[in-house]
């Protein structure tokens with residue numbers, strides 16, 4: 001009984017990965033479309049997010065360069081990457097991305113990303129945030 005449980009716990013992350021069909025996450029194939037759909041309206045040239053902290057997400061170099069305060073991605077560690085933390089809802093509501101606190105919802109801004117999309121971003125960072 002105990003052994004079965006331990007085996008299940010060991011296997012579940014593997015099964016989860018397989019179930020999602022997740023191999024290597026690709027920047028151009030997976031991440032860029034997410035950015036285009038959810039971020040670029042504000043983090044493109046002259047967007048409000050680009051103006052506020054100069055975070056320009058138009059290409060890989062911009063995404064990795066980060067804000068005026070420095071990088072927001074630590075390759076290999078989603079939990080050290082503020083880009084992941086703000087999108088996964090692990091920060092104060094005021095700084096979540098895309099903005100979806102009560103105030104911004106009232107302004108007609110969208111809800112947070114889907115769990116699957118957030119997981120894709122997390123995996124991409126954990127796999128080294130590659131330009132692939």
Ligand code: HEC
Nearest residue numbers: 038039042048049052053055067072082083087097098099
């Ligand atoms: C409605 C406009 C808007 C959208 C859409 C948006 N952002 Fe932002 N973003 C901002 C603004 C404005 C700031 C600056 C906030 C500040 O400095 O207080 C910002 C800041 C950030 C920061 C820096 C946070 C920090 O304090 O270090 C990150 C990372 C970020 N955005 C990522 C994203 C990602 C990823 C997406 C898409 C999933 C996204 N944003 C979508 C407006 C937006």
